[in-house]
Amino acid sequence: MTKVKVGIIGTGNIGSDLLYKVNRSEILECGIFTGRNKDSEGISRAKDLGVPTSFDSIKFITDNPNCCEIVFDTTSAAYHAEHAVILKNLKKFTIDLTPSRIGLMCVPAINLDQALEAANVNLVTCGGQTLIPIAKAIMDVHPETKYIEVVGSIASKSAGSGTRANLEEYIQTTTDALKKFSGVPEAKAILILNPVEPPILMHNTLYALIPEPNIEALTKKINEVAAAIQQYVPGYRLAIGPIAENGKVTITIEVIGRGDFLPAYAGNLDIITCAAIRVAEEYAKKKIANK
């Protein structure tokens, strides 16, 4: 079967995890794994896997435009602002894994079809991918909900330098996407890094203010949504809830990573890289079908 070539910019945690997933894909193959960091362990690992690599970051793609049709950008929000323009001119289908908010925001469980028509797709944040579908499920059952809050706790080891430099963007992007997709009028996002060894599993709590929650209806809807996400993120699971206390509904989601690049605790990598692969594979399928 013909494969569609992808480029990965950024050789840190997210880029490396994506590479493992691309290598496993039946319809994607890595045309270039490229970054700027000369000391990158990611590059040496990629070389060992026999993947073409470069230290010229996006310039490699500009110089060799045929190396890929789809580009994953895993750098940082600030870099993606520069990269987006270049990739647009090169007409590359771009999947942005930084919280830049430049492209169309996409949560595959909600708007995959729409994303396939866009030139640049933004995958919000790991917390957004995890809890936005749940927030939307809550709003479907209780459209009167006024406030939703999402709290992500992740292992320090799973948060690379890009994530750490982008906390502000992470929170703004998660909050805005939460409101946009679910329709809740007010929202807040919180992110906590915990350095404990062994590392903590990615842990996400959602609170919603619902005066008279219908727990039965919520449970049914949330389980449906969780099952839909499990289709592309196998380690996604409802750990607690929904439980109600004084008009506050709490739901906890854990994401167990596949252990591709980082061990299972780093579900925050999987949730966003699985979403990226999902979008890329669907795009590739369409591309192959149209050839």
Next chain:
Amino acid sequence: MKDLMVFDSTLRDGQHAISHQLTVDQVEKYCRAIDKGGEYVVIVGHGNGIGASSLQVGISATPDLELLATARKQLKQAKLGIFLLPGFGTIKNDLAPAIELGVDLVCVASHCTEADVTQQYISYVAKAGKEVYGVLMMYHMTTKERLLEEAKKMVSYGAQGIIIMDSAGASTPALVKETISYLVENLAVPVGFHAHNNLGMAVAHTWMALEVGASIIDGTLRGFGPGAGNCPIEVLLALLKKMGYQIPVNLNILMDVSDQIVAGFIKKPLEIDSITIASGLAGVFSVFTLPVKRAAERFKVDPRDIFMELGKRRVVGGQEDIVVEVAMELAKFKKES
């Protein structure tokens, strides 16, 4: 002896003791009365810093920006400060409007090993031309060498001083002495200490930090704070005075404000009880005291067991959602056994 600077966290850390319910009226009275007391800065806002009002850690009765506007009108001599914990507060919604409103000084905090998340925020404040300090919380959870590394990062981003927080009141005198002397020796900027009283040592540990070269005292009047409370500034300063230190404050003003105003903020007397001891022993964030008590009642388990389990899991500030989970698990375990 270096000049001492008093960082007054009464209207910030004290908020934890009353679930962030301080009012405009209380802040106004406090700031008016304390202004001439000689403190370097009065820090105002939610207990977890500006922008932290949330279901996770508690909803503020009054928005931070309203409290800050009130304090700004009253503070003429003391600086107006805020505390910001990246991951909770943001530049856009909290820091930028606070600076716009006239805040003079910002303490940007992170867990003791995570200083790189403060870069965006410290540089923002430094660029805005305001004073900025780096805060490393829960310092007992790492080594002095790592603390120095993290502190140096904060200084490289623009921090003018470093405050070490014993957020769990888990220090021993030897740990304070060893850590603070090491940091003072190796950092070119002032070092401060923020104590909690879980094991009855808040005044003693702050004094110890000063003895080995710290110059910033971060505490609260009357010790108003979470759990067993903080270092009561007026008690420490009275001790220092007796010991012959040059103290920068008017002790009478501080004692009056403590008796006449802060006493009125306190709803339940601050005391060291078995729960706050458990928090100190387990090395768990003192701020978890109220959430732990609530969860213990709700799930009918011993609050001390919750603290010990949280200690085993090495939770950090902000992870209040884990408190309920641990209580649920302990309850389930109790039922099964």
